[in-house]
Amino acid sequence: MSPATHLLAAGVLAGFSRLDHRGRVAVMIAGVIPDIDGLGVVPELFTRHSAHPLLWFSEFHHQLHTLLFAIIVTLVAVAFCGERLKTALFVLASFHLHLLCDLIGARGPDGDSWPIPYFAPFTQAHAWTWSGQWPLNGWQNFAITGLLLVATFWLAVRNGNSVVELFSTRADERFVGTLRGRLRSA
Template sequence: MSPITHFLVGWVALERLQASPRDKALVALAGVAPDLDGVGIVVDFATRTFGLPETNYYQEFHRMYGHGLPAAVVIAAMCAALATRRAMVLGCAFVAVHLHFLCDLIGSRGSTPQDIWGIYYLAPLSPKPEFAWAGQWPLVGWQNMVITALLLAWTFARATRTGYTPLALVSARADAELVATLRRWRGGIGWL
């Protein structure tokens, strides 16, 4: 799934368990962090763009360093070290990383039905066990778009009650405007 969807999954599932904005951000970002092992795509794009010898870092390293138990432990520990309520963030960040794995298992296939992406749970220590699902839907499939839309709707509906969205992590002023707009819409058409 896309990083936006991973972020929203972590936010919707675990945000309410966090006491501070910092802890909310740490847990939501933990849900995105496993995809840092895919940064090789930038190098691959650059080598192709500039006519340099071709690299294949994304295919070689994505899902090998950030998508297993060792990464889950490291990401959760790093989040806890930066948190206000360390034990709560440790547990929730660990769950957020595993939600990322689950989302990838169900919805990150390539363009053909044979292009299944598995999770090597002990990588990079061991390629076994590998978890994969033959019914995995495409990364750009309608299913992921529907899930993202539903997560956004849930986030916006909750914002009308709580008074904040994930935008608060970036800008309190912009978030206040967004929440005010959502509340006006809710009052005007009653859909949230």
């Protein structure tokens, strides 16, 4: 799914976790970080017409969508956060929610289902695929994104924080304040 949908899903999970600010940020990062293996798209686009194109996106995308990377991310999160067991569980859940979302709704325009090599780099066997996977731009993804937005607003009003705190706590305070103000005047 798109990075925005992954971020909203991770933000909603963080909202339900009732972890502190640092824990919630860890849960959100865990929900988007598998896609840093997609950053290879930049050099690939720039070099695609050259004599030696760098196929970093084609070759490495989804190579961090693995159990090993999930464990590394969880260990790093636990080192920086309190409530270690709860943080570990939510970070692991957030990472795997990302994998699940890619599994169900990330079919590429060329029909490629982007199998998830869960046990890489040890083996490329047992990669995750699902024959019912819908396209990246399918209506299902728009519907899920819409539902996640509603959940984001609801949790922001209830908890007093939202996914915006990943970028700035001050911007998040303003966002939550505006939402609550609108609700009160409605």
